[in-house]
Amino acid sequence: MITRVSGAALTAGVAVVLSVTAGAPAFARPQAADDQATVSVFHGVPGLTVDVYAGDKELLPDFEPGTLTDPLKLDAGSYDIKVFKDGEGPDGTPAIEKTVDVPAGANATLVAHLTAAGKPALDAYVNDTSKVPAGKARLTVRHVAAAPAVDVRADRTAVFKNLTNPKEAKGEVAAGTVSADVTLAGTDTVAIGPADLNLAEGTNTLVYAWGSAEEKNLALKTQTLTGLHSAPAGVPAGETGAAAVHNEGLPLGALSLGALSALGAAGLLVRLRASVR
Template sequence: MSRGRTVTVAAGVLAAAASSLWSVSPSVAAPERARVFVVQGLPGRLVDVGVDGRPVATGLAGASLSRAVELEPGAHTVTFSSGGSEVLRRSVDLRAGSSSDLVLHLPVDPSGSPVLTVYDNTTKAVPRGKASVTVAHTAAVPPADVRVNGKVLFANIANGEALNLVVPADTYTVDIVPSGADSPTVLGPLDLTVKEGSLNRVFAVGDPQSSTMRAVVQVLPAGSTGSGAPDLVDTGTGGQAAARTSPLLEPLLHPGAPAAPVTTPAP
């Protein structure tokens, strides 16, 4: 009798548990939202930005950066307008948890129609004591070289392209010159201070012919990991970084080596 009662009770507990499982709807975690920033690279204009018909930024001046805009992952229609007229409409596809910069800028010919270039903000942790620096060419300028402390580290970068380096946290002098030439200086020299564990994005925007060249600087946290040996990462959408074994990189990869300071304006 005692054994029979034990079996009956156990069966009742199992039935109740099964009923409970079937009666509760399983919860599904919502996908992580995507984050975008708008870089307004059209000089002399105030630009309004809309996403899927909803305004997300108004009156962005040339060479300015918007606040972060969080969106559901997937396809979105982004519109840019100025003075009540639509400047550009573009569809972008965003991944869950991604961070992107939407850069509205001039083509090489400043009289041409504005274009939109989308850059992915890869905030991967960098070695301790280092910072990630990305330079993007989004100005009305033919292919150009970016010099750091007077040395060419980003060579022959075309409009819409970008390259990245991991460097010791420090202050560097940055300027842009025509590809393969020492002058005239298209932009700079600028002082760029990079902090440990950060992603520093520098967007060259504007038109040198109208004296509207500017640098938009964006700093995002990336985090540091380990002690790590000095490293050089030449990724991006085009152009050429200076040779990885070149002695020109020594002042960047070895903080103890002599190197001129560097600067960068606030966005």
């Protein structure tokens, strides 16, 4: 039986491992606060528990699909990230391997996910922590699912159109609760949703559309960055841009038969088990 690792334990483990010089970037001098970045990690590959390594050092053991870590501080630099099927690292062949650049001062999320064709991939996204106008909230949507282009709707009105994997789209909207869903691009065929999103004033709500259309496990995951109020209405919320992680995913069901048929006809999707080594 796999033991779930708590967010605090994951954070501590990553911070300790990445602070050593073996298997992690070497820096000529100690890093000042403004030479660091805030990094979270999201596991968006369904059906595959993994171990995540930086070089030959294990960062996240038994990392389960749908898990988003708490944010942590890392020294800026390049990290050789390897993702193995649970128990196969560090001497086996990684399912995903990529060198990730962590820019100084950035707030970033590292995402292990599927490509549109269903192959494992790793992408780093820099999160927008700039100020949000009074009465507004920022909404960021990231397409990291094995699915074709989609439209993202709020209260049945398309706000982001023709979003493809692994692109993101963002904008500022009136603060409040909206009913969000995801449709196949240019159609009213719902792929995910609907689900209510609470877009609080002065926040950036990051929504990840992840999973596999063919495997019928598409879902949403949310991450919220707080403390982005514009003066003079700013509300003290600790560190500006700190991520408040909502670890309850929003499982929103499978595609309708019509949508699934459209995806199958597109010929874009393959099963994960055929692509993971």
